[in-house]
Amino acid sequence: MRAAVLHAPHEPLRIEQVDTPDVLLAQEVRVATAAVGLCHSDLHVIDGRVARPMPVVLGHEASGVVTEVGDAVTDVRVGDHVIACFVVYCGACRQCRAGRPAMCQNREATMRPAEAPPRLAQSGREVHQWTNIGGFAEEMVLHRNAVTVIDPRMPLDLAAMLGCAVATGVGSARTVAGVGPGDHVVVIGAGGVGLNVCQGAAGAGAASVIALDRSDERLALAAESFGATHTINTAADSHAAATIHRLTDGGADHVFEAVGVPALVDLGLEAAARGGSVWAVGVFGDDAEIAFPAGHLHSGKGVHGVRAGSLVPRRDLPRLVQDYLAGALELDALAGRRIPLDDIQDGIADLERGVGARTLVVF
Template sequence: MSRRVAAAVLNRAPGELEVEELVIDDPGPDEVLVRVEYAGLCHSDLHEIDGTFETMVPIVLGHEVVGEVVEVGEAVVGFEPGDRVVTCLSMFCGTCAYCLDGRQTLCANRARLQQERPRPRLTNTRGQAVRPTAGIGGFAEMTLVHQNGLVVVPADLRPATASVLGCAVTTGMGAVLHKARVRPGQRVAVVGLGGVGFAALQAARLAGASQVIGIDVVPEKLRQALQFGATDVVDARDGDAVAAVRGLSDGGVHHAFEAVGSGTTVSQAFAMLRPGGTATVMGMIPDGHRIDLRGAELFLEEKRLQGSFMGSNHFKVDIPMYAELNRMGVLQLDDLVTAEFDLSTINEGFKALASGEEIRVVARIGGR
């Protein structure tokens, strides 16, 4: 039995989200119907709204969701009505060469799992199909997700915190722990202190980095970075940030993490490295951006530049672990959420996100 739900729909891009009524389909064999409590607002959503990245409208954005299972398909295993779950857009098939090699974020069948099904997940009152972003579409009262895009989390986990586990936290933590594999005693720089950057900063501290340098242009975020465990901060407005980092780190860091999504900041992250260092790109860089590197640094100094999609995660293991570390007080994930809005005011939430003043912004969809 299909259901009617309120959803924030992007009908034109650039544009704003419009709250309207949609019809959501029944779960297929491998799908789970989830009642959304909270959804995180991500810069990737913002880039589709403002036209930075191309999109297909109409679309329901939002891929960082926490909610309660309402109904499961006949082939679903490990989920029951009443479970609290978190979504992650890096759905995986478990059978392709990448999945079998342990690299599920590169799953060859992710797009099929996200979008291919006999009927549209969502339709509007005109009978037009509405695409749920990444097969999730979290800015709606309910979402229909493949079982390999969900993980059960503790029922007592703060829902606003849970809503950012599936992207911001997973991306930042995973880039440090899975992709770069920071070792105790190494020096680390994090360029860009949003939700992803602050997660990376905490992961570096957790990994035993002897120095963690936070770089941003917002004074309040630099102050907060020290509370999250940074040993040093650099205000990129005050001159040469690369020179400042190299000066603080005795000639350069072992690892630099870029969380802005700009060719310029990727170039800076690479330039902050000491010989043998690695720069890891977490941000979404538009194709037109230029990245300037000194070629000799690649072969004479053996520096590396690499990417990490969604923290190169294993989210069904990672997310429960991060939740437990937060419960233990080892991580400060509750403090990542600095602003909350409702579905009806979600456009104001995106303005807050675009301002750069907030760490992470979330929307209460049906939150208690």
């Protein structure tokens, strides 16, 4: 099958032939990829901010149709429409047993054992499968806990975005922070994840949802389609925290940092109300460190890490599908260009320039 392979940081993705195994292991499924979203986390690997073994097939929010299942797979069938999501969990460790698959501490159990041939290979040499997904490919061989079966009425191109951008954004607002009616919410970064934090917070009844970004285009999208009540272009307003305190009568209850820049966590603490929380949703570089005035702690403010919106895939993804089918979740405005695999490098360039919402590779 064909896949977009990254051989080294800063190089373009190359469309190449990649081999998948003829025989599945007992716990595996084979999926014909329908669509995959391009996410900033993919870019972090390409630009070297996040170091990963190479060569690698990136892509971690995908959808597709199951074409084969391993002998022990009883909960997924050939022909099922699925979302392949980067929250791949063993199902047996302490975190999984406690209902926190996003925190799974034994992801090795969802990979192939060393003695088995790799899931992806070129001339017998392993090609890594990023986040155990590797969605920039015509076909995915996955652990069964990497996939969630969804309602076949759901358009598969839009479904792909549920696996990362939507799950992380909506889950951060709904599940992790527990945004409630009357809360004042600030969202820093109006990309794929940030827009979904906006709609999650708006749907939870927030009194205000203030979106911050450096792009007027994205801020307009946040206000028109994702429930932002106010927008601040931080390239034009160097006193964003003061503006937020004025708009919210004393600061935000919840600030979501959806970019992955340490200085923006500091801005979030400035913008937070006494007792408010900053939720670090963005993916930071491997060497990033965060420093902030300790006095914020004495004001009862806190910074909390967020992992994948604490997603429980088989509980939350079908619910998001139903929300979309019921008209209660905006996805159409989130999707930008649809491109074929051969044009993926153009999509990566879109990401680098920060244009559009979510570029989708469709198969």
